[in-house]
Amino acid sequence: MSKSIPNKVYLSEDELPRQYYNIMADMPNKPQPYLHPMTKKPAGPADLEPLFAKALIEQEMSAERYIDIPKEVRDIYAKFRPSPLVRAYGLEKALDTPAKIYYKYEGNNPSGSHKLNSAVPQAFYNKIEGIKRLSTETGAGQWGSALSIACALFGMECTVYMVRVSYDQKPYRKTLMQTYGANVVASPSNLTNAGRAILAKDPNSLGSLGIAISEAVEDAAMRDDTHYALGSVLNHVILHQSIIGLEAKKQFEKIDEYPDIIVGCNGGGSNFSGCAFPFMHETLTKGTKTEYVAVEPAACPKLTKGKFMYDYGDTAKMAPITMMYTLGHDFVPAGIHAGGLRYHGDSALLSQLYHDGFVKAAAVQQTDVFKAAVQFARSEIILPAPESSHAIAYVIQKALECKETGEAKTIFFNLSGHGNFDLAAYEEFLAGKLEDFEYTDEMLEQGLSTVPAIG
């Protein structure tokens, strides 16, 4: 391999971005306002104050293009950032493609994913506003791990409502959070009205993300010293994740390259958006022709098969009503191994940009996802998370198209996390036990039929 571009492009600590990028400033059509789940009127800052720090609410509503990253947050980022931009020479060789493939690797921290990028500022802003304790929910465990770590660093308490079935099946994720000092509670629990109500009906309830959200929100609402934290979907989370794309832009500059296609997997939107939006600034303000592709599981096809409408953010109808692509708040996606991509809706920002034609979407089947994951591991060393492997599956498809056409396109994707805690899924794949899933139109219509016309 003779090459002028190294395997990894680093930034020094001094080059760590000092401001987040807020795409709201550049959007031709701003997202519709959130509606209050009870009144169905536009939700104002006061509606959010029982749950969130004022600084985070400001970020949620802000139309400022750049927002300063506090020094205290940058000091902690410097422990695990800037993350390297990696040239996938091994994968390119395995695919025999003229395409140039790059990825940003966000798994080099013990939460195992990009989630720590938002957990740190969320803990910080709450800390300086006098909040002593954060509550949250976790399904697969990545977000709960990230918030546990962030709270440990700022000396805050952290209570994580972990979906009962994950609590029982993923004891290591629970122990990881406890190692960082978090109080991990199996949800439904006896600690909240929401939990007690479920347990009264079914003492053996396996729980759900919806129930866990309700418990975490109730916990925060009933205590003055406690706020709630969410790991994706919201504007301020996507703002924090812009650190990924901002770093990547500087890294591409250093090697005098620029992506033709930018790819990310899509659950609640923060990983794709964090990676893509800083580049999309160029498209929105200067008309650059980059392609942006959000990749979702065929088992949860909100962008490719959902509708753009006002819907509840959660099953329990406690979260803000959001104008977004949705499969219906009662929609329960087929069981797949990318737990982070099973959300029925999407972020307001990404939904609007997709609606306006700036973002493309693709859906992939999970056997293709794991096939791509194994090929990536064997050629690039890193074991990718199932979520991130959705992006890999799409990138491989594009790279093979380049092989057909002879085009040397530059493809960039976000490798949002590692798969060290997902080996049970790899085992099923290697044993040939994973199944694909395709919804019929009837099944999708049923999910959407439960959404009342709102707004």
Added chain:
Amino acid sequence: MSKSIPNKVYLSEDELPRQYYNIMADMPNKPQPYLHPMTKKPAGPADLEPLFAKALIEQEMSAERYIDIPKEVRDIYAKFRPSPLVRAYGLEKALDTPAKIYYKYEGNNPSGSHKLNSAVPQAFYNKIEGIKRLSTETGAGQWGSALSIACALFGMECTVYMVRVSYDQKPYRKTLMQTYGANVVASPSNLTNAGRAILAKDPNSLGSLGIAISEAVEDAAMRDDTHYALGSVLNHVILHQSIIGLEAKKQFEKIDEYPDIIVGCNGGGSNFSGCAFPFMHETLTKGTKTEYVAVEPAACPKLTKGKFMYDYGDTAKMAPITMMYTLGHDFVPAGIHAGGLRYHGDSALLSQLYHDGFVKAAAVQQTDVFKAAVQFARSEIILPAPESSHAIAYVIQKALECKETGEAKTIFFNLSGHGNFDLAAYEEFLAGKLEDFEYTDEMLEQGLSTVPAIG
């Protein structure tokens, strides 16, 4: 935190060392030769050829100070190296110490440890000598994972004999190796005479590292296309691991610092030695006064309580007889959670240097180790491996001494791996279930009494 030294010191790919460092060249007393386990005569290259590539045997015997790293190996190193040198600002603050603490982080690859540094050249040298397949044993799973990855990268087959109890209790480690294409066999197995003999006596045998070594060696000896690979102890493994210390020296130069104390945990010696020996070159050739400390578990105290004598490398008496610090080849250490540190003996190189007074040794109890691990995780973010946490426990002790005396010593240690696969051990610690262990003199004498006078 105002500071001129960054959290992480990087090297560019161009600065990746081009040669390994061989301490044999600088030792005032060379290690005694290995003896053949049957003849008890000094073992020559021909004795090793059924098992190892010629280039590796040359490295094992070489007294050349610097040995070139092949370009193919450097190209793969560039996927996960150079590893960052990290200033432990978080830990320093938590300890309120004037000491400056640095660590090299070797866990940023999916084997989870420094082991990949030697797996890559071992696979490479075998590949170019026409070998198609490597066999090895694994206990905790780190070395087996590393060799699986290296074989995947060079398109070689890999068979890993995994101790039955680990195979059953650590299914994720098994799946990790399988993901990289390895054939993982529970040991004892029906594939070898050694395995069949054990199973004939006890069909439910849980296996041991000794048995797994016997099976892997037999597998390699009976097939022309297959060689054997070992993850520690041998001179050529320690040579490959010198990449750690060589990088660290360049990194310290960049920030105009130099360590006063260098610390590593000690199992078979490759991690400590890889980190320390390139610095020890300065001590051996120029008399620099750096302190080198190998930290071992109190439950396996070969340096602090063993004897310097000729002993077998394995229970089955098939490995070379080595002049080393040992607790006796029949010694079975107490059960502890640092599986990588349970070897009864040590490398010939490290043993000789310890005997000659260039290296100090310390033993730590496992509750102190996990206490240190948790403090490190909460202040430095990374979740350390139990093995590496032996070094951390000692570093914390030294840093607290600096606090007493007011000395701002520079302490450097090797964070050889992450603890993502060791959460069961963390869980036991957090639940207060871990126990410490101290041997009586009688117990230690009994282990050593089985070693015949050899050589």
